[in-house]
Amino acid sequence: MSATILVVDDEENARKHIRDFLNGEGYEVISAANLEEARSQIRQDNADIILLDVQLPDGYGPDLLEETSHIEARPPIILITAHGDIDMAVEAMKNGAHDFLQKPIQFNRLEQSIQRAQKIVAMRRELNHLRGQQRNELNFIVGKTPVMRALVQHAQRAAQASASVLITGETGTGKEVLARAIHQLGPRASKSFVGINCAAIQSTVLESELFGYEAGAFTGAQKRKHGLMEVADSGILFLDEISSMPVDMQAKLLRAIEEQAFRRVGGTNLIKVDVQILAASNRDLPTMLREGNFREDLYYRLKVVDLDIPPLRDHKEDIPALVGLFVKHNNQRMGLNISDISERAMQALMQHNWPGNIRELRNVIERAMLFCDEATIDLPHLSPEFQP
Ligand SMILES: Nc1ncnc2c1ncn2[C@@H]1O[C@H](COP(=O)(O)OP(=O)(O)OP(=O)(O)O)[C@@H](O)[C@H]1O
């Protein structure tokens, strides 16, 4: 993410020094020599982050905190204090300063502080961006990280080609969300998306669920029933937790996929379909292959395109955007108007390991919003495991 940093300092040398460093790190820099110029830049919404000197020719820097406190998404303000002026710094932090740095500025501290501020800015941008969107956008957040971007690109290709896709990833990483996104991205978007959770269905009824049955096929089969393969005709069949499918059923499924045809249980007619298959698993299929619990031929048939979603701990940079998405959803759903998250709360989220991945993050945000009566989610609103 690119950010524009407003440097407010009356000393030209100091401004230049900071500007050179920040430009070198890839930031845009604008500057103000006094409070009046700073106010004007803020009014024009030119700054994402503000670096603010305390003593300025036309006033006291920290007054800007109070003055701008009503701005809904005020840029994070980093104060530059004289050495030893701790009382003032503490007071400023209470008034909502993002951070303070002592003179002479250490560039590594400055860089760290700006990076943290950027997370807040990124989260807000996502929130704003979503607010501005009218249509019901894809619920799958693409994210900013190269891994997630590549993933979505591959998903897009698979969608357009109607290819079979095997989606793998730990629990809560978004396998089902991605499957639905593939549906929306491809030529079958207006056709059905039929999901079946192979782990939730008894293996004895899996076959009749998938292929349907004829009247009289077994006791209790009073009328013909269409299976999900038929329901999904010209659309998509999503086989969730495919690893739970019994091996004999796997053989029947493979045949049906390859021939795009099958027979109902108790039936003789061959029924032709055109179904795109998506499958998901959070178990390690290669291990199951070796142990003989998953058929190799089916495995390779399913993974024409292979999408492995990384655990959230491996793409934590996407947390701010995800938080923005969930805040927006919950605002609508729960009738709230939360517009921000505090620096320390965001820090705590960034430090967590997320064993439950994106689902866990969604739940943490929902809980925080239930406990939050202000416009800003803060550390105490997060569950006990996030408390220092
Ligand atoms: N990329 C994403 N963008 C937005 N929300 C997401 C994303 N990925 C996951 N989620 C959220 O996380 C929840 C869990 O996702 P999903 O049910 O797809 O996980 P899963 O990988 O199928 O997990 P499991 O293996 O436990 O079935 C979703 O309901 C959604 O709220």
Ligand SMILES: [Mg+2]
């Ligand atoms: Mg799932």
